[in-house]
Amino acid sequence: MKSIIISIGDEVLIGQVVNTNAAWLGKELLDLGIPALRTVTIPDDENEILKEFKRSIKDADVIVVTGGLGPTHDDITVRTVAKFFKSKFVLNQKVLKHVRSIFARRNIPMPAANIGQALVPDVARVLENKTGTAPGLLIDKEGKVFCVMPGVPYEMKYISQTGLFPYLEKKYKKKITRVISQKTLHTIGIGESVLAEKIGDISKIVRKGRGFEVKLAFLPSNYEVRLRITATAKTRQTAKKLIAEAEKLLRKKAGNYIYSSDESPIEKTVGIMLKKRDLTIAVAESCTGGLIASKLTDIGGSADYVMDAIVAYSNEAKRRLLGVKAKTLKAYGAVSKKVAEEMASGIRRRSKTDIGISVTGIAGPTGARPGKPIGYVWIGYSDSNVTFAQDFIFTKDRLRNKDIMAKMALEIVRQQLKINN
Amino acid sequence: MKSIIISIGDEVLIGQVVNTNAAWLGKELLDLGIPALRTVTIPDDENEILKEFKRSIKDADVIVVTGGLGPTHDDITVRTVAKFFKSKFVLNQKVLKHVRSIFARRNIPMPAANIGQALVPDVARVLENKTGTAPGLLIDKEGKVFCVMPGVPYEMKYISQTGLFPYLEKKYKKKITRVISQKTLHTIGIGESVLAEKIGDISKIVRKGRGFEVKLAFLPSNYEVRLRITATAKTRQTAKKLIAEAEKLLRKKAGNYIYSSDESPIEKTVGIMLKKRDLTIAVAESCTGGLIASKLTDIGGSADYVMDAIVAYSNEAKRRLLGVKAKTLKAYGAVSKKVAEEMASGIRRRSKTDIGISVTGIAGPTGARPGKPIGYVWIGYSDSNVTFAQDFIFTKDRLRNKDIMAKMALEIVRQQLKINN
Numbered sequence: 001m002k003s004i005i006i007s008i009g010d011e012v013l014i015g016q017v018v019n020t021n022a023a024w025l026g027k028e029l030l031d032l033g034i035p036a037l038r039t040v041t042i043p044d045d046e047n048e049i050l051k052e053f054k055r056s057i058k059d060a061d062v063i064v065v066t067g068g069l070g071p072t073h074d075d076i077t078v079r080t081v082a083k084f085f086k087s088k089f090v091l092n093q094k095v096l097k098h099v100r101s102i103f104a105r106r107n108i109p110m111p112a113a114n115i116g117q118a119l120v121p122d123v124a125r126v127l128e129n130k131t132g133t134a135p136g137l138l139i140d141k142e143g144k145v146f147c148v149m150p151g152v153p154y155e156m157k158y159i160s161q162t163g164l165f166p167y168l169e170k171k172y173k174k175k176i177t178r179v180i181s182q183k184t185l186h187t188i189g190i191g192e193s194v195l196a197e198k199i200g201d202i203s204k205i206v207r208k209g210r211g212f213e214v215k216l217a218f219l220p221s222n223y224e225v226r227l228r229i230t231a232t233a234k235t236r237q238t239a240k241k242l243i244a245e246a247e248k249l250l251r252k253k254a255g256n257y258i259y260s261s262d263e264s265p266i267e268k269t270v271g272i273m274l275k276k277r278d279l280t281i282a283v284a285e286s287c288t289g290g291l292i293a294s295k296l297t298d299i300g301g302s303a304d305y306v307m308d309a310i311v312a313y314s315n316e317a318k319r320r321l322l323g324v325k326a327k328t329l330k331a332y333g334a335v336s337k338k339v340a341e342e343m344a345s346g347i348r349r350r351s352k353t354d355i356g357i358s359v360t361g362i363a364g365p366t367g368a369r370p371g372k373p374i375g376y377v378w379i380g381y382s383d384s385n386v387t388f389a390q391d392f393i394f395t396k397d398r399l400r401n402k403d404i405m406a407k408m409a410l411e412i413v414r415q416q417l418k419i420n421n
Numbered sequence: 422m423k424s425i426i427i428s429i430g431d432e433v434l435i436g437q438v439v440n441t442n443a444a445w446l447g448k449e450l451l452d453l454g455i456p457a458l459r460t461v462t463i464p465d466d467e468n469e470i471l472k473e474f475k476r477s478i479k480d481a482d483v484i485v486v487t488g489g490l491g492p493t494h495d496d497i498t499v500r501t502v503a504k505f506f507k508s509k510f511v512l513n514q515k516v517l518k519h520v521r522s523i524f525a526r527r528n529i530p531m532p533a534a535n536i537g538q539a540l541v542p543d544v545a546r547v548l549e550n551k552t553g554t555a556p557g558l559l560i561d562k563e564g565k566v567f568c569v570m571p572g573v574p575y576e577m578k579y580i581s582q583t584g585l586f587p588y589l590e591k592k593y594k595k596k597i598t599r600v601i602s603q604k605t606l607h608t609i610g611i612g613e614s615v616l617a618e619k620i621g622d623i624s625k626i627v628r629k630g631r632g633f634e635v636k637l638a639f640l641p642s643n644y645e646v647r648l649r650i651t652a653t654a655k656t657r658q659t660a661k662k663l664i665a666e667a668e669k670l671l672r673k674k675a676g677n678y679i680y681s682s683d684e685s686p687i688e689k690t691v692g693i694m695l696k697k698r699d700l701t702i703a704v705a706e707s708c709t710g711g712l713i714a715s716k717l718t719d720i721g722g723s724a725d726y727v728m729d730a731i732v733a734y735s736n737e738a739k740r741r742l743l744g745v746k747a748k749t750l751k752a753y754g755a756v757s758k759k760v761a762e763e764m765a766s767g768i769r770r771r772s773k774t775d776i777g778i779s780v781t782g783i784a785g786p787t788g789a790r791p792g793k794p795i796g797y798v799w800i801g802y803s804d805s806n807v808t809f810a811q812d813f814i815f816t817k818d819r820l821r822n823k824d825i826m827a828k829m830a831l832e833i834v835r836q837q838l839k840i841n842n
Binding site: 010011012013014015016017018019020022023024025026027028030035036037038039040041042043044048052070071072074108110111113114152153154182184191192193194196197215216217218219220221226228230283285287288289290291292293294296297298300301302303306307308309310311312313314317321351363364365366367395397398399400402 | 431432436437440445446447451463473493529531603605613618638639642704708709711712714721728729731735784785787816820821823
């Protein structure tokens with residue numbers, strides 16, 4: 001069982017939109033036991049679309065197409081699908097009623113262009129889209145399933161989860177005899193090849209036998225490395241067992257660096273640890289500019305443990321809002337161990353939290369000083385027992401620096417919470 | 422002149438990594454006059470890689486391949502390239518020296534696996550990679566250019582900009598006789614079809630003639646719509662002129678909604694306006710949790726106009742840090758017009774800035790109250806002349822809400838700066 005994901009749209013091809021749809025569909029189809037053989041992005045061009053449909057329907061069992069279903073003139077996917085299947089259009093009353101109701105709810109008159117979204121090729125069944133105007137279309141023909149969905153990510157996800165995936169699960173229940181399971185261990189603060197050396201001999205992890213295989217991949221990006229274990233087996237149970245064995249071996253060698261094994265970001269791991277121990281945290285940021293607070297509050301329920309966060313760029317704000325001493329700033333400069341420590345303990349005391357963290361550094365692209373290059377940062381930590389700061393040098397890129405500095409601050413919290421457990 | 426972008430790696434195919442490389446390359450290659458015919462993502466599988474190489478070299482002039490060049494066992498791209506071109510491996514001393522120097526600089530011994538990165542197919546020339554260990558490889562054969570680069574985005578970008586693009590520009594200088602130019606106008610706070618109605622008749626914008634064509638695309642996502650103008654012409658000059666004409670017509674109809682025409686985010690537009698007028702801003706956030714501050718400080722030089730930012734989740738923090746009155750909180754609740762106004766004026770007074778903005782709402786997934794559903798938000802604005810707040814209802818998704826609420830707050834600042842100009 002193989003799938004192919006086709007994304008249609010000049011905007012994806014020329015990089016105006018990053019293709020997150022293909023990533024999401026790839027993961028979900030793998031979980032369903034119908035892994036993607038490839039993903040392809042093509043322009044809003046009838047010939048190219050037809051060519052790709054033709055090739056894909058030969059190579060795969062399931063073809064998932066996204067994009068080009070909007071109400072405007074540049075959206076040609078549906079009429080190309082109709083052409084490909086030599087199908088006529090019919091006006092679908094249910095879709096028309098739904099589109100009308102969306103505009104009624106918003107209290108705006110329906111533009112004429114949206115009526116076109118209710119015209120459906122007669123070969124297709126309609127997959128309901130409660131999140132937007134364009135419905136999904138599913139064509140089941142000669143043993144192949146062909147599905148077309150809008151390119152807007154949340155609409156695509158809604159139609160997949162409520163229409164496409166249940167259909168595929170039901171149809172292919174008995175046909176799927178090879179199961180692929182995956183698990184990814186996320187590490188931070190260690191390079192790819194150093195991590196590989198720490199893990200050492202992988203012959204007990206990566207292996208192949210009759211009806212099963214275990215693979216391991218190293219996926220590095222901006223001071224993080226993910227370790228992805230893939231197990232192929234005849235049953236889900238065996239695959240899960242193979243993965244658990246590989247994970248155990250990896251954790252024995254590099255467990256200390258692993259902050260997550262379920263794709264959750266470090267702010268979630270830290271959030272769960274804080275909540276479980278009934279601890280609160282406050283954040284004092286300089287060069288990360290609110291990113292640590294924003295990451296922490298990305299997690300639902302974070303109001304339970306995130307108290308205040310203060311972004312204090314200037315020395316004046318560091319004094320006024322965080323209680324950093326004027327003489328400390330004068331003696332050591334804003335990017336220093338002592339200032340990071342005073343920021344962390346200052347926010348902790350003022351916000352009356354259990355933990356305070358702080359970041360003060362040079363995100364770039366300007367602001368370097370002698371001995372303090374771009375990417376240089378002090379991260380401070382304070383709880384009722386200990387206050388300290390660590391320094392790092394990261395990159396020359398402002399956004400990469402903000403990201404890894406914020407993550408490293410959260411990693412320091414995680415390490416402390418582990419020690420104090 | 423056509424290009425094809427091939428991304429290799431299970432991690433991309435199964436959605437563990439979002440393919441930002443293809444987006445970036447697509448845009449850059451378009452600018453070079455070698456637009457992408459398609460982008461394809463395939464697994465770390467020799468057969469699939471060979472099949473795709475074969476198909477691509479038939480269809481395009483330039484093939485750009487990324488991924489699978491790391492030092493670990495799962496990276497098979499280079500040996501597959503050697504197989505495809507029937508090429509032998511040679512040890513490249515320059516690359517070896519570079520890889521050694523990287524480890525020396527980091528003060529860590531070089532793992533044996535990294536030596537392999539200096540083995541290069543003899544058909545290829547090496548493109549230097551100062552940002553990592555794996556070099557780029559360029560093969561120029563039978564009029565086609567074939568380039569392989571690492572999948573790490575900043576390494577790929579470095580090699581493209583310093584090696585691949587200069588090579589392509591030089592080689593194809595005289596061959597490129599058709600130029601495609603693009604410009605995208607970003608709007609916020611207006612739906613796709615309402616925007617289309619405002620723009621009305623597009624026959625003066627979208628047109629085709631001898632040797633030229635102008636296209637217009639509507640690209641919606643989460644309460645934003647981008648208008649992309651594409652002009653094809655014989656010279657860059659003509660293409661630019663066609664785009665300027667189309668932009669003028671669009672601005673006449675929908676200019677008020679357009680916050681950017683150079684791909685820059687709203688925080689950059691607002692930042693430029695603030696800097697130009699020598700104004701400062703401070704931010705008081707509740708449900709956006711630091712995201713407005715983080716967006717504003719994503720822009721280099723923002724320290725000149727962003728003063729403090731305070732994330733005050735609790736009522737207690739709203740009183741202590743922003744001076745919101747206890748009786749206001751009691752009478753109206755935290756998510757109210759009056760509290761948003763007091764937050765905005767409070768942060769402005771305390772931080773002594775020209776402008777204060779605030780957000781108080783319900784990001785979700787929990788926290789809805791009677792009359793205040795998830796996605797409900799009050800955004801406050803305060804300067805020395807006026808203090809007001811506006812309410813909106815966005816989505817049921819926490820992260821989408823944080824994002825659009827933060828952007829809408831910045832849009833309100835932009836609208837006020839425009840009025841006050």
